[in-house]
Each structure stands twice: as C-alpha cells, then as structure tokens.
Amino acid sequence: MSIEALDIEHRYGRTVALDKVSLGVRSGELLALLGPSGCGKTTLLRVIAGLEFPVAGRVRFEGRDVSRLGARERHVGFMFQHYALFRHLTVFENVAFGLRVRPFWRRPKRAVIAAKVNELLELVQLGGLAARYPAQLSGGQRQRVALARALAVQPEILLLDEPFGALDARVRGELRRWLRGLHDRIHVTSVFVTHDQEEAFELADRIAVMSAGRIEQLADPETLYTKPASPFVCRFLGEVNELPFALHAAFTRSRDERSTAFVRPHDLAFERLDADGALAISSVRDLGPGVRIEARHASLARPIVASYARERHAAEPLRVGDRVALAPRHWVMFGDEAGHS
Amino acid sequence: MKRGVARPPALRDPWWLALPLILVALAFAALFLLLPLVAVFGYAFEKGWDVFVTAIGDPDAREAIRLTVQVAAISVPANLVFGIAAAWLVTRFEFRGKGLLVSLIDLPFAVSPVIAGLVYVLLFGLHGWLGEWLAERDIHVIFALPGIVLATVFVTFPIVARELIPLMQAQGDEEEQAARTLGASGFTMFWRVTLPKIGWGLLYGVILCNARAMGEFGAVSVVSGHIRGLTNTMPLHVEILYNEYQSTAAFAVAALLALLALVTLVLKHAIGWRIARTTSDESSTEARP
Amino acid sequence: MRIFRRQALPGFGLTLGLVLSYLTLIVLLPLAALVLKSASIGPHEFWAAATSPRALAAYRVTFGSAALAGLVNLVFGTLLAWVLVRYRFPGRGFIDALVDLPFALPTAVAGITLTALYAGNGPLGRWIEAAGYKVAYTPNGIVVALVFVSLPFIVRSVQPVLESLEADVEEAAATLGAGRLTILAKVILPALWPAILAGFALAFARSIGEYGSVIFIAGNMPMVSEIAPLLIVAKLDQRDYAGAAAIAVVILAVSFAVLLAINLVQLWLVRRRSAKAVR
Numbered sequence: 049m050s051i052e053a054l055d056i057e058h059r060y061g062r063t064v065a066l067d068k069v070s071l072g073v074r075s076g077e078l079l080a081l082l083g084p085s086g087c088g089k090t091t092l093l094r095v096i097a098g099l100e101f102p103v104a105g106r107v108r109f110e111g112r113d114v115s116r117l118g119a120r121e122r123h124v125g126f127m128f129q130h131y132a133l134f135r136h137l138t139v140f141e142n143v144a145f146g147l148r149v150r151p152f153w154r155r156p157k158r159a160v161i162a163a164k165v166n167e168l169l170e171l172v173q174l175g176g177l178a179a180r181y182p183a184q185l186s187g188g189q190r191q192r193v194a195l196a197r198a199l200a201v202q203p204e205i206l207l208l209d210e211p212f213g214a215l216d217a218r219v220r221g222e223l224r225r226w227l228r229g230l231h232d233r234i235h236v237t238s239v240f241v242t243h244d245q246e247e248a249f250e251l252a253d254r255i256a257v258m259s260a261g262r263i264e265q266l267a268d269p270e271t272l273y274t275k276p277a278s279p280f281v282c283r284f285l286g287e288v289n290e291l292p293f294a295l296h297a298a299f300t301r302s303r304d305e306r307s308t309a310f311v312r313p314h315d316l317a318f319e320r321l322d323a324d325g326a327l328a329i330s331s332v333r334d335l336g337p338g339v340r341i342e343a344r345h346a347s348l349a350r351p352i353v354a355s356y357a358r359e360r361h362a363a364e365p366l367r368v369g370d371r372v373a374l375a376p377r378h379w380v381m382f383g384d385e386a387g388h389s
Numbered sequence: 390m391k392r393g394v395a396r397p398p399a400l401r402d403p404w405w406l407a408l409p410l411i412l413v414a415l416a417f418a419a420l421f422l423l424l425p426l427v428a429v430f431g432y433a434f435e436k437g438w439d440v441f442v443t444a445i446g447d448p449d450a451r452e453a454i455r456l457t458v459q460v461a462a463i464s465v466p467a468n469l470v471f472g473i474a475a476a477w478l479v480t481r482f483e484f485r486g487k488g489l490l491v492s493l494i495d496l497p498f499a500v501s502p503v504i505a506g507l508v509y510v511l512l513f514g515l516h517g518w519l520g521e522w523l524a525e526r527d528i529h530v531i532f533a534l535p536g537i538v539l540a541t542v543f544v545t546f547p548i549v550a551r552e553l554i555p556l557m558q559a560q561g562d563e564e565e566q567a568a569r570t571l572g573a574s575g576f577t578m579f580w581r582v583t584l585p586k587i588g589w590g591l592l593y594g595v596i597l598c599n600a601r602a603m604g605e606f607g608a609v610s611v612v613s614g615h616i617r618g619l620t621n622t623m624p625l626h627v628e629i630l631y632n633e634y635q636s637t638a639a640f641a642v643a644a645l646l647a648l649l650a651l652v653t654l655v656l657k658h659a660i661g662w663r664i665a666r667t668t669s670d671e672s673s674t675e676a677r678p
Numbered sequence: 679m680r681i682f683r684r685q686a687l688p689g690f691g692l693t694l695g696l697v698l699s700y701l702t703l704i705v706l707l708p709l710a711a712l713v714l715k716s717a718s719i720g721p722h723e724f725w726a727a728a729t730s731p732r733a734l735a736a737y738r739v740t741f742g743s744a745a746l747a748g749l750v751n752l753v754f755g756t757l758l759a760w761v762l763v764r765y766r767f768p769g770r771g772f773i774d775a776l777v778d779l780p781f782a783l784p785t786a787v788a789g790i791t792l793t794a795l796y797a798g799n800g801p802l803g804r805w806i807e808a809a810g811y812k813v814a815y816t817p818n819g820i821v822v823a824l825v826f827v828s829l830p831f832i833v834r835s836v837q838p839v840l841e842s843l844e845a846d847v848e849e850a851a852a853t854l855g856a857g858r859l860t861i862l863a864k865v866i867l868p869a870l871w872p873a874i875l876a877g878f879a880l881a882f883a884r885s886i887g888e889y890g891s892v893i894f895i896a897g898n899m900p901m902v903s904e905i906a907p908l909l910i911v912a913k914l915d916q917r918d919y920a921g922a923a924a925i926a927v928v929i930l931a932v933s934f935a936v937l938l939a940i941n942l943v944q945l946w947l948v949r950r951r952s953a954k955a956v957r
Contacts, residue, residue, distance in 0.1 A: 099566055099686040119569040119686060126570040132563035136585040146571035149581065201571055402858065407765050414761040415773070417754045421826050422776045424802075425791045426783075432794055471700045478693040482685055490697070496705055499933045501887025503907040504926045507914065508708035511715050516919060518711055542704055565687055575688035597781075604784025606890035611911060624786040624890070631790050631894065640794075643787040650782035657782075658775050 049110045049204035049237050050075045056095055056105035058088075058261075065091040066102065067261035075110070076235045078228070080248035083258035084284070089241045090129075090209055092258070096239065097207050098122040109205065122205075125198030125236070129210040131190045133182040139193050140178040143168055146201035168196040171230070188219040195227075199234075208240035212247060224250055245285050249273075257281045279382050282310045289316060289352050291374070295345065299376060307383050311376045316354040318343060318372035320364075325371040327352070332368060343372055426647065433644035436637050444630075444641035452618045453626035453642070459534070460609075460622060461602040464541040468598055472549025473591070477583075479550075480557040481565070491554075497546040505543040506611025509536055532614030537622065540608035545601045552594035553587060556664070560586055593660045600653040604646055712930075716923035727924035732900055733909060737928070739817060740906040744885035747824030748832075748878050755832030755881075756874055762833075763840040777833050780826055785890025792823055793895040815897030820905060823891040828881035835877030839870055872947045879940035883933045 051073040058066040066088045073079050081089040094100035096107055098119040106115045114122050134142050143165045147156055156164070169175050172192035182190055191211065198206060211227065212220045228251050231238055242248050248255045249269045256266040257280075265277035276282040279290075289311045296302065296309035318329065318341060330344040330351055339361040342351035352374070366372070402410075434441055444450060475494055479487060497505065511517050513530035523530060530536045564586065568578040584591075606624040613620040615629065623642055630639035716724055727733070762774050780788065796803045796814040806813055813819050843866065851861045889907040897903045904912075906929050913922035 094686075097570060099570070101685070118688075119566065120572055120574070122570075123572070124570060126567070128563050128567060130563065132567040134564055134567075134582055134585075145568070145573075145581075149568070149571065149573040149577045197567075197571070402764070406858070410757065411761050411765055411767055414754070414758045415769075418758060418773050418776065421829060422773075422779050424795065425788060425826065426776070426779060428791050428795055428801075429787060432791070471697065474693040474696045474700075477689055478697050481687050482690050484690075484694075490701075493701055493705070494697075496709075499883055499887075499930075499937050500709070501889065501907050501926075501929055501933070503889045503910050504712070504887065504930060507910060507922055507926055508712045510914065511919060511923060512708055512711045514919075516917065518714075539704070543708070546704060562687060569687065578688070600782050604782075604787070606784060606786040607888075607907065610889075611914065624784045627784075627786050627790060628894075636794070639790060643784075643790060646784045646787050650779065650784070650787075653782045654775055654778055657778065 051096060051205060051237065051239070052106075052108040052111075053092065053096060054106045054108070056092065056102045056107070058091055058095065058100065058102040058105075064261050066095070066105075068105070069258075069261065069263055071256060071263060071266065073237060073239055074254075075237055077253045078231050078238045078240070078251060080252035080255045081239060081241045081258060082245060082248040082255050082284075083243065085243055087258040088261040089243075089258045093207050093209055093239060093241050096205075097124050097126045099126070123201065123203055125201065125203035125206040127191075127194045127198050127206070127208040127211055129213050131182075131194035131214075133190055133193055133197070135182050137181075138178065139169070139174065139180050139182070139185070140165055142182070142193055143196045143200050145197065164200065165196075168200055171199075172196045186219075187215045188223055191215065191223065199236075204236060206236045206238040208238065210242060211240055212242070212244075220247075227251065257284060259284070274378075276310075276380060279308070279310065282380060282382075286312065287353065288312055291352070291379075292347070294347065295352075295374065296379070299374065300379065300381060302381065304383065307381055309376075309379045309381055311374075311379045313340070313353045313355040315376050315378040316352070317356075317375040317377070318354055318366055318370075319375045320366065321371045321373055323371070325373060327372050327374070329366050329368050329370045329372060332366060341366055426651075429640060429647040430644050432636065432640035435640075440637055441641045441644070444635075444638035445645065447638070449618050449621065450626060450638075450642055453621045453623045454645070456534075456537075456621065457603050457623040460537050460541050461599055463538050464545060464602050465595060465599050467542055468545055468549050469591070469595055471546070472551075472553055472594060472598075473587075475550040476553035476557050476587075479554055481562050494550055495547050497543055500543075502540075502544050502605065502607030503611055505608040506540045509539050509543075509612050531612050532616065532620055534620070536612035537609050537620060540612045541602050541605050544605050544608050545598045548598040548601060549591070549594035552590055552597070556587060556590040589660050589664050593657065593664065596653055596656050596660070600650060603649060709930075712923055712926055715920060716927045719920040719924070723920065724924050727918075727921040728928050732904070733906070733925055733928075735901040736904050736906040736909045736925070739820065739903060740886050740929075741932070743817060743820040743824055743905070744828075744882050744888075746821050747828055747885055748882045750821070750825050751829050751832045751881055752874060752878050755829055755877065756836050756870070758829075759833045759836040759840055763837060777830050779830075780828075781830050785827065785888070786894075788826055789823065789891040789894035792826060792891065793819070796822060796895065814895050815903070817896075817903045819895035819897065820892050820903060823895050824885040824888060827888050827891050828885050831881040831884060832874065832877035835880065836870060836873045839873040840866075843869055872944050876940055876944055879936050883936050886929060886932060 051071075053069065053071045056066045056069045056071075058064075069088070069092060071092065081092060083089045091100060095102050095105075098107075098114070098117055098121070106113060108114065109122070119126070134145065137145065144161050147161045147164065150156075166175070166178070169178055172195055174189060174192055174196070177185065177189065182193065185193065191214075195208075195211075212223060215223065224247060240251070252269065254266060254268050255272055257264045257272065259280050265272060265281050267275075267277075272281065273285060276285065282288055291309045291311060293302065293305045293307060296307075300307075300309055302309075318327075326347075327343050327345050329341060331340075331342040333340045335355075338358060339356045341354045341356060341361075343354075344351050445454075479491060479494075510531055512519055513523060513536060514520050515524060515531070517531075530539070564582050565578055568582045573581065603622075604624055605622075606628070609622055610625055610628070613622065613625055615621060615625055617629070621629065623646055627639050627642050627646070630636075630642065719727070758773075758777070762770060762777075793814055794800050796806070796819060798804070798807050798812075798814065800814070803814055811818070813822055848861055848865055851865050856864065887907060889905075889911075892905055893908055896905060896908075898908055906925055910922045910925050910929075913919075913925065
C-alpha cells in the first residue's frame with residue numbers, strides 16, 4: 049500500500065514542526081526518515097499514523113484520503129520508540145491484543161487467535177517467552193514483541209519510531225539485519241524514523257533526510273551519498289571537508305568565487321610539495337584500519353582531513369610539517385548558500 | 390525510590406548529634422501523634438468491652454453509622470468518576486486554560502469545611518437563593534441527605550484527581566496510543582489498558598477519599614441540622630454524645646472512626662509501597678539478558 | 679493548541695464536558711453564591727459585618743494560632759522529617775506511617791481526644807495545671823489542636839526534598855573541608871527552604887479553616903478563644919446569613935492569598951536558582 053503525505057504543516061505552539069512537507073512512499077518499500085533530533089521526523093511518522101493531526105495537509109493511503117481518520121481507523125502497525133508494551137499483560141496477551149479488541153463479529157475464534165499469535169512469536173523468535181511479562185524481557189526482546197504486536201493485525205503499512213534507539217550497540221546491528229530480512233520476506237510498506245545515518249543506509253531502500261521541518265532530499269542511499277542535494281545533507285551523512293574557492297579553484301576550475309567544494313576524507317589525498325606551500329601536515333594518526341591525516345591552512349579554523357588506507361600510507365608516508373597540495377578524487381560543489389561558519 | 394539508601398560514612402552524623410535529634414523528634418511524635426491515637430481507644434474501653442458494645446449498639450449510633458456509610462457510598466463513586474475524567478483530561482490533552490483548570494480542581498482544599506457547608510446553605514437553605522423554589526416543591530436539601538452528600542463531595546472533591554494526575558503523567562500515554570493503533574475503541578482502551586495501569590493509584594485515591602468522606606465534620610455539621618437518627622453522621626454523633634457528657638459512648642463511636650483511620654493508614658502504606666515497586670520495576674529492568 | 683482540533687486519544691469532549699459541569703455545579707456556582715450573598719448587603723454593611731469587634735477578635739485568634747502552630751511545626755515538623763529520612767532507628771517505619779494520622783483521623787475525634795488529654799483532669803492537663811498553666815479551654819488549646827492537624831503538611835512537603843538531595847553534593851562540600859554545621863547551613867537548608875515554606879503555607883491555610891478539632895478544646899469564648907469558622911456557624915445559627923457570608927469571604931480571601939503567595943515565592947525561588955545555575 050502506497051503512502052502519500054501532501055503539504056503537511058504542523059506546529060507545537062509557535063514552533064514549526066513540519067513546514068509543508070510532502071512525501072511519497074512506494075508500495076512495499078522500506079523508507080527511512082533520517083534527521084537530527086527536533087527535525088520533525090517523528091511528527092511526520094505520527095501524522096501518517098493518525099496519532100497527530102496536522103494544521104494543514106492531506107494523507108493518502110493507496111490514493112484513499114485518510115486525513116480525517118484516527119489511528120484506530122487507519123489500520124497501520126505502529127512501533128513506539130519505547131515499545132509501549134502493555135505492562136500488565138503477558139507477551140502472548142500483548143500480541144493478541146489487536147485481535148481480541150475487534151468487535152465480536154470480526155473477532156477471530158480463540159484457537160485462531162492463539163495460532164496466529166504463536167506463529168508471530170515464532171517469526172520474531174520469541175516462541176518460549178509467551179507467558180512472560182514485559183518487565184521480564186530484555187530490550188531486544190521487548191522490541192520484537194512490539195513488532196509482533198504491530199504485525200498481528202496484518203497492517204499493510206508498518207511505521208517504526210526509532211526502532212533501535214533504546215538498544216545497546218551490539219544488539220542493534222544484529223536486529224537491524226534481522227529486520228531487513230523480515231521485510232524482504234513480508235514486504236509490508238514500512239517507514240522508520242532514525243537519527244543514525246548508518247542505520248538508515250543499512251536498512252532502507254530510500255532515505256528522506258529531514259531538517260528543520262522540511263525534507264532536504266529523498267533518494268536511494270547511493271544517490272544521497274554521491275549527489276547530496278544540499279550542504280546539510282552532505283554534512284549530516286558524515287565527516288566532510290568544506291573547501292572555499294581559494295583552496296578548491298586549483299582542481300575544480302570553478303570561476304564562482306563564492307562556491308564551496310565538499311570533499312569526504314576518503315576521497316582526499318595530499319600530494320607532497322618540494323617547494324614551500326600554505327598547507328602543512330599538522331597531525332598523522334594511526335587508527336588501525338586506516339590512517340587519519342590532517343593538514344592546516346592559515347585561512348581555515350579547522351584542519352583539512354584525509355583518511356588513507358594503511359598500504360597507501362605505507363607506500364608514500366607523510367610527516368608532520370610536510371608541505372602538501374590537495375588531490376581529491378571526488379567532490380560536490382555548492383554555491384553561495386553553503387554558508388561558512 | 391531513594392528511601393532506605395545508606396549514607397556514606399563521611400556523611401553519617403556522630404551519635405552525640407544524631408541521638409538527641411532522634412529523641413526530640415520521637416518525643417514530639419509520641420506527644421502529638423501516638424498519644425492521641427492510644428487515648429481514643431483507651432477512653433473507649435475505659436469502662437470495659439460491654440459498655441463499648443452497648444454504646445455502639447444504641448439505635449441512634451447505628452443510624453449514624455448507616456448514614457455515614459450511605460453518604461460515602463454516594464460521594465466516593467461520584468468523585469471517583471470525576472477524578473478519572475479530570476486526570477484523563479489534564480494528562481492526555483493540551484488545551485488553553487489547563488493551568489487554571491488544575492488550580493480550580495484544587496480549590497476546595499483551600500476552602501474551610503465550614504464555608505463548604507455555608508455555601509450550600511446559602512444556595513439551598515430556606516432563606517437561600519433556591520430555598521423558596523425548593524420548599525414549594527417539598528424538596529429537602531439542607532438538613533437532609535442531599536445536603537450532607539453535597540457538602541461531603543465538596544470537601545473530598547480533589548482527592549482522587551490529585552492522586553491520579555501525577556501517576557498518569559509519569560506513566561505517559563504511549564500504551565493508550567498503541568491500543569488505538571491496534572484498533573481498540575475508546576471504551577476498550579480505557580477498560581483494558583488505562584484502568585489496569587492506574588488501578589493501584591485509583592484504589593489509593595478512593596481509600597483517602599473514603600476516609601475523609603466518612604470523617605468529615607465541619608461541612609456536614611453546617612448542613613445537617615443534627616437531627617438524631619435522621620441526619621446525624623458518625624462524627625456528628627460523637628459531638629452530640631460528648632456535649633451530653635456521655636464521654637465513654639462518644640469515645641466508643643470515635644474509636645470506630647479511629648479504627649477506620651488506622652485501616653486507611655495501613656492500606657495507604659501498603660498500596661503506596663506497591664505503586665513505588667511497580668514504577669521502579671518499569672525503570673530498572675532495561676538491562677536483563 | 680486549538681480546542682477543537684482532532685486529538686490522538688479519544689474522550690476530550692466527554693471529559694472536558696464532565697469536568698467543567700461537575701466543577702461548576704459543585705464548586706464554582708456555590709462559591710459564587712457566597713460572594714453574591716456577601717455583596718448583596720452593600721459595601722457598608724459588609725464592612726461592618728466583616729470588621730465588627732467580635733469578628734476582628736476571631737481573626738486575631740484564628741490567624742495568630744494558625745501562625746503559631748505553623749511555627750511549631752516548622753521547627754519540629756522539619757526535625758521529624760530530617761530524622762525520618764537521615765537516621766535509621768527501630769520504629770522508624772511506624773512513625774513515618776503515623777505522620778499521616780492527622781490526615782486520616784476525623785477532626786471531631788481528634789478534638790475530643792485532645793480535649794480529654796489536656797483538660798484539667800486529663801493525664802497531660804493535670805501536670806500542666808500543676809505547673810501553673812492551662813491548655814484546654816484557652817487559646818493555647820487551639821494551638822495544640824492546630825499543631826496536630828497541620829503537622830503532616832510540613833513533614834510531607836520537606837521529606838521528598840530531603841530524600842532527593844544527592845549525597846554527592848554534601849560529599850563534595852565535605853571534601854572541600856566544610857564541617858557538618860556549614861554543610862547544613864550552606865548546602866542543605868537552602869535546598870529545603872522552598873519546601874519548608876510551602877509546607878508552612880499549606881499548614882497555615884488548613885489551620886485557618888479548621889473547625890472540628892478546635893471547637894472542643896477551645897472553650898469558644900467570644901473575643902478570647904472563638905475562631906472565625908465558629909463565628910460563621912454562630913452567625914448561621916442566628917440566621918445572620920449575610921454576616922456569615924462576609925466573614926467567610928474574608929477567610930477565603932486570606933486562604934487564597936496565602937496559597938497564591940506561596941506559589942509565587944516558590945516560582946521565584948526556582949527561577950532564581952536556575953538563573954544562578956546558568957551563571
């Protein structure tokens with residue numbers, strides 16, 4: 049089932065949470081809403097779920113306008129950041145809840161519910177824990193109960209709010225790959241919110257990068273990384289050197305004096321100069337997998353960073369004090385609005 | 390819960406400081422708390438068990454007990470419904486004037502019980518705003534059950550809401566939202582999710598509300614008219630007996646009320662402990678394998 | 679923010695309607711009737727009724743005893759809270775539970791019991807009168823009753839703040855060479871003040887309206903030991919409704935003013951503290 053959000057506008061008091069946001073999610077895809085905290089990503093997710101009603105804008109599921117429907121009528125699966133498991137119910141009863149609260153003429157028979165719940169618990173690998181209470185589960189187990197509970201009502205849309213936010217790093221990676229595998233099997237249209245770009249890249253088919261209540265860019269991970277639409281996206285997706293005209297003109301051949309070149313550390317190399325130059329190596333640090341090399345320029349507050357593979361650094365070692373020139377393999381140009389700080 | 394945490398040795402006060410402080414505090418507590426409690430029962434049983442039983446078995450005393458239970462049976466459920474509605478409204482929605490509403494809910498705590506009775510006399514009494522209209526229709530509010538119930542409801546008005554609001558605020562509303570996304574109707578959500586969540590807190594509020602409702606004196610005294618066997622609640626009956634120098638009988642009825650207070654205290658602490666335990670359960674189970 | 683926008687959870691209209699109508703019917707309309715009644719007699723009559731010598735004497739007794747009882751509890755209630763939180767001794771849990779007794783014990787029961795204890799032939803009264811003092815049937819009795827009634831307010835408002843005081847702040851002060859008394863004066867008391875003040879105000883507001891526990895022990899002599907709530911009842915018995923309403927309005931106004939003032943002071947204290955923290 050496809051999702052369309054059109055010109056969604058939302059405010060909390062005077063703060064603008066969503067500023068005329070439009071988003072299209074294709075049927076069956078796994079889409080990430082990525083952005084720093086306070087960018088409106090969770091609000092957008094809640095608007096789609098019918099847990100938040102925007103000041104203006106429409107939400108459509110498969111072309112059907114659901115803007116006026118509440119969460120109860122939208123039939124979406126929603127997984128809350130802290131899971132919101134019913135603390136007074138067992139794992140089994142939690143998962144069965146959505147089936148049991150149906151009006152009696154649409155409610156499955158007891159045995160059918162039990163079979164369905166057990167099947168789901170197997171799916172999320174919690175078969176043996178049906179009789180436990182949420183307080184007796186680990187974070188990762190709770191997360192999977194929450195997922196099973198959301199899936200029990202067979203939603204055609206699954207919305208997940210920071211699904212891995214409350215887990216420690218080790219469990220997180222494991223569950224991430226498991227969730228991707230699950231999605232590949234059941235193909236339910238899914239949207240998840242995250243502030244972790246690594247998570248978004250590993251899981252999502254497409255990623256919407258959000259900032260200050262707007263979507264900056266919606267694209268697949270590769271496009272996002274190689275062709276970021278704005279300096280914000282570029283900066284948000286990882287460390288990047290921002291080179292002013294004076295430093296990038298030599299290799300970009302740009303004539304726009306107000307433009308800035310964005311270069312990732314692994315796309316950058318330093319070439320040693322025999323002559324004197326304005327750029328000098330200021331630090332060389334061995335990080336294990338690679339080597340991080342920094343060079344300083346009198347006009348820049350921060351050093352320019354390059355990351356080298358070990359072999360490469362071994363082949364042509366650089367030392368602190370060496371005079372160097374920039375030799376990037378790949379860069380992205382932005383005009384005036386790049387706004388140096 | 391910070392209670393019961395042992396202080397590090399560096400901050401433990403020396404015994405010559407701690408001991409006198411403890412003794413002074415204990416003496417104060419014994420004088421003002423323990424002694425009155427013991428005295429109630431002491432005076433009630435001064436002349437033996439039989440005198441006590443006779444005093445309680447007196448028809449007027451029985452009627453007072455019946456009326457007290459009746460008043461509590463009406464006013465506590467009324468305030469229970471109101472308390473839940475108010476707590477739901479205040480903790481689940483944002484709206485203009487919420488702060489003012491919360492202050493207004495607390496308002497009866499700032500009103501003297503005598504004034505709580507007075508306002509109803511001014512409204513429904515024979516010379517009150519609605520007095521004539523009611524008299525023409527032969528409806529009795531003041532010096533009758535409705536007035537006693539109204540005055541009791543007034544003084545116990547905020548108790549349940551006050552217990553529930555902080556509890557529901559702390560619990561948050563995500564579970565209710567989850568119930569909605571799973572298709573639960575408003576009633577189902579309340580019955581299956583909210584009510585089990587707030588159960589203990591609700592019971593806590595009801596117990597406090599009940600104790601206050603059964604023991605209220607000032608407000609009820611103003612509206613009741615002290616008609617023996619008709620509009621006399623237990624606290625009022627205590628007053629009448631005491632003023633008639635039937636001291637032992639007065640203390641016998643008073644001992645019943647004191648027993649109610651003791652039961653209330655025990656339940657209050659048992660439930661308070663339970664609530665504290667379930668809330669700390671929530672926050673301390675993050676790291677289990 | 680707008681009232682009529684759709685909300686995520688159900689029941690907004692239902693609960694708002696229920697709460698507003700119940701609040702209006704039970705509390706707001708009756709209180710409005712009181713104010714209207716006192717206004718109906720005109721400002722001169724109102725002033726005369728509210729400031730008659732007997733009324734003035736009743737205010738003096740009421741506010742004076744309430745303040746005195748509040749001060750007693752300010753010292754001993756805070757001490758009790760301190761001892762309950764900081765020290766471990768046998769019976770601590772029992773005393774802690776007993777602090778709520780004045781909340782739970784019906785005021786009339788407290789009234790007759792305290793009277794019996796402090797009367798000239800009572801177990802305490804005998805000693806006191808032998809020493810040449812009188813408590814029961816004098817203004818002193820009012821103070822005793824109010825100390826009992828308002829004790830939990832101060833203890834229960836100081837206790838949680840004491841419990842939440844982090845040990846590390848005191849430890850830090852100790853490592854900086856501060857002695858126990860310095861720590862008490864410079865670290866603990868400043869943190870406790872808002873709670874003590876709030877407890878005092880709540881105790882005071884409760885005390886000026888208190889009726890049941892006081893009337894038995896007070897002796898109720900007009901001009902000497904008659905409290906304002908009793909004067910209201912007396913006026914009611916004489917069918918002087920406007921006079922009763924006038925005194926009620928004065929007491930209400932003082933209660934509200936006290937509670938409003940304490941809210942403002944607490945707000946100010948919190949603000950000042952956070953402003954300091956920012957600096």
